[in-house]
Amino acid sequence: MQTGLIERKGSVLTRSTLKCLSQVASINPTLGCVHRCAYCYARGYSMYPGDGKVLVYGNMPEKLRSELSRRRTLPAYVFFSPTCDVMQPIPQVLKVTYELMSILFERGVGVNLLTKGRIYPQFLPLFRQYKQLVHVQIGITTLNRDIQKKLEPFAATPQERIQNIKQLCEAGILPEIKLDPLIPGVTDTATNLQALFKALQPFGVNSAGINYLFLRPQIKRFLCKDLGSTPLLQEILKRYQDGTPLNLLAEKSRITALATHYRKPAYEQISSLAANSGIRAYVCGCKNPDITEEPLCGETWGQHFAKPLKQKPLICNGGNAR
Numbered sequence: 001m002q003t004g005l006i007e008r009k010g011s012v013l014t015r016s017t018l019k020c021l022s023q024v025a026s027i028n029p030t031l032g033c034v035h036r037c038a039y040c041y042a043r044g045y046s047m048y049p050g051d052g053k054v055l056v057y058g059n060m061p062e063k064l065r066s067e068l069s070r071r072r073t074l075p076a077y078v079f080f081s082p083t084c085d086v087m088q089p090i091p092q093v094l095k096v097t098y099e100l101m102s103i104l105f106e107r108g109v110g111v112n113l114l115t116k117g118r119i120y121p122q123f124l125p126l127f128r129q130y131k132q133l134v135h136v137q138i139g140i141t142t143l144n145r146d147i148q149k150k151l152e153p154f155a156a157t158p159q160e161r162i163q164n165i166k167q168l169c170e171a172g173i174l175p176e177i178k179l180d181p182l183i184p185g186v187t188d189t190a191t192n193l194q195a196l197f198k199a200l201q202p203f204g205v206n207s208a209g210i211n212y213l214f215l216r217p218q219i220k221r222f223l224c225k226d227l228g229s230t231p232l233l234q235e236i237l238k239r240y241q242d243g244t245p246l247n248l249l250a251e252k253s254r255i256t257a258l259a260t261h262y263r264k265p266a267y268e269q270i271s272s273l274a275a276n277s278g279i280r281a282y283v284c285g286c287k288n289p290d291i292t293e294e295p296l297c298g299e300t301w302g303q304h305f306a307k308p309l310k311q312k313p314l315i316c317n318g319g320n321a322r
């Protein structure tokens with residue numbers, strides 16, 4: 001793994017081109033991501049430094065301070081991060097991330113963290129201190145370590161992600177889960193999801209964003225490269241042979257989605273399975289404009305920061321954590 005510090009020239013806070021996140025301030029403290037997920041769309045971006053390389057914007061904390069001081073109004077929260085995961089096991093990434101989050105919290109700005117990594121111990125006291133300003137989404141689609149390792153070779157194991165949830169609960173933060181991307185025929189099966197939902201029940205997790213994998217030529221290239229000629233790759237690609245070409249609700253973004261006749265009933269079935277475990281599932285309209293008109297992601301996250309939290313009492317007995 002090659003890491004290095006680079007200088008951020010442009011604004012620190014940016015906005016996503018996805019319609020559902022167009023009003024959400026976002027931050028990407030690194031170029032590249034050590035987790036190297038086989039389906040990662042960010043690996044196809046022109047700024048991607050290449051596999052095995054992570055560049056950290058060392059001057060971001062200083063720039064963020066100055067950017068916030070010039071603003072008339074501060075954002076309600078900032079999304080970490082659209083094109084990288086800040087919980088990467090790289091000291092410079094964790095240091096810059098900690099500083100950035102501290103700067104935001106001290107000014108009353110919330111943090112929406114999406115991660116498939118391990119939440120490192122130094123963050124827990126910070127999150128506990130500012131728990132009203134923290135919303136965490138744990139990306140997890142399976143408890144099956146073999147499948148997860150093939151898809152997300154250097155991310156946290158499923159057990160570590162369950163441990164993240166347990167530790168967040170203990171800090172007074174109820175995370176939601178992100179079933180994204182679901183892989184048809186692999187992680188969307190009732191057996192896989194029921195096992196996952198059962199493991200989440202002791203913690204009272206009650207919200208899940210769901211979305212199926214979509215393909216672009218670059219994503220397909222990385223999938224083929226990383227999964228080789230495994231049965232898993234064949235299983236995935238065959239489902240997209242009769243895929244639906246779609247325009248995401250975003251600038252110039254054309255993708256191949258699973259056929260609508262597969263996705264629509266599958267989302268309904270997954271939502272129903274989730275509901276059986278007390279979890280409300282929602283589908284991102286920007287990535288599924290043929291199915292729902294509701295661009296729910298930014299809206300759902302925004303609600304979290306717009307009013308005082310009314311969480312169910314958390315049951316953190318850790319029964320399924322390890």
Ligand code: SF4
Nearest residue numbers: 033036037040084085
């Ligand atoms: S964790 Fe996210 S940003 Fe990192 S490689 Fe995986 S999908 Fe890409």
